[in-house]
Amino acid sequence: MMNLPEESLIVIENLCKSFSDDGSVLKNVSINIKKGDLVSIIGPSGCGKSTLLRCLNCLELIDSGRLKVGDVELKRDRPDREPDEAMLDAAHKIRGKVGMVFQGYNNLFPHKTVLQNVTLAPVVVKKMSSEAARELAMRQLEKVGLADHAGKYPSTLSGGESQRVAIARALAMNPQVMLYDEPTSALDPERVGEVLQVMKDLDDEGMTQIIVTHEMQFARDASDYIVFLDKGEIVEYDHGDVLFTHPGNPRTRDFLRRFTGIGMAAAC
Ligand SMILES: Nc1ncnc2c1ncn2[C@@H]1O[C@H](COP(=O)(O)OP(=O)(O)OP(=O)(O)O)[C@@H](O)[C@H]1O
Ligand SMILES: [Mg+2]
Secondary structure (H helix, E strand, O other), X not given: OOOOHHHEEEEEEEXXXXXXXXXXXXXXXXXXXXXXXXXXXXXXXXXXXXXXXXXXXXXXXXXXXXXXXXXEEEEEOOOOOOOOHHHXXXXXXXXXXXXXXXXXXXXXXXXXXXXXXXXXHHHHOOOOXXXXXXXXXXXXXXXXXXXXXXXXXXXHOOHHHHHHHHHHHHHOOXXXXXXXXXXXXXXXXXXXHHHHHHHHHHHHHXXXXXXXXXXHHHHHHHOOEEEEEEXXXXXXXXXXXXXXXXXXXXXXXXXXXHXXXXXXXXXX
């Protein structure tokens, strides 16, 4: 079921994270993800899904374990010691390889146009010329179907359009992996499909993507693998069809029954 580390773009090994002494939020999480895979993470509220994405993006530093994205590796075995230079350097490099889109649709800078939102980081962080950044941004906006919205301001966009701009903005930094934290949960139902379609298109192009989602049908149809996380542990990790029709663990069955009604047969 797990891929061999050699062929994995992302390796997460025995990742542990807690925010206080009261308890661990993530407990020995291990997953390997191949280049081009689309992996959905599902699980109850508070189980650690966002924390896992934030650790992967090094917005949170792991307490212990190993994290590898492409050729950059971050290892930590002594949470009681301050992170050393090598760790901080690896975290910085990993951040540069990972694009992230958050829940909600107010991620964009409101006083900048759609185009300026997408060109900002390539110009400021990558020191790209404004002409090159413009060309790059227009290519990304075309990819998400919003080239004709380039001159608009975020307040005039729908929620779905804003999320697609947020995806274009992340893509403009040429990430090796895209992370999404419930990217459609704040959208009107009729705008959800357009955002999910962008992820499917990126999957067809070979982008590696990890999505925390409550869109169970999407997770089942579009994912190479689904991770079921509960209480900070990976309970199951399998193909959507297997996980939804033959969940191997009673906790997965309970979750699917409560959230989707799927898995009833398997639970009986
Ligand atoms: N910065 C933080 N400081 C303290 N505790 C935190 C912090 N971030 C998360 N937690 C705690 O860690 C646990 C997991 O939170 P997390 O946001 O990862 O859950 P989640 O699975 O994303 O939930 P949801 O589905 O509601 O978004 C929760 O108990 C939360 O209160
Ligand atoms: Mg969350």
